[in-house]
Amino acid sequence: MELNGARWHKSSRSSGNGGACVEVADNLPGVIGVRDSKDPTGPALIFAPAAWQAFVAKLPEHR
Secondary structure (H helix, E strand, O other), X not given: OOOOOOOEEEOOOOOOOOOOOEEEEOOOOOOEXXXXXXXXXXXXXXXXXXXXXXXXXXXXXXX
């Protein structure tokens, strides 16, 4: 699946020092894209919105 037109963004909790971060694109109909910020032209994972929401709901909160 092509992710042309995806608007990628990092978490607000990501540091600005070039560390290991993921970017998420949630502006495409019916899919959520996830990629490595260090390799923006590399592969991306694609999730159904419900699957992504279930994944995020299980993440521990950072305090």
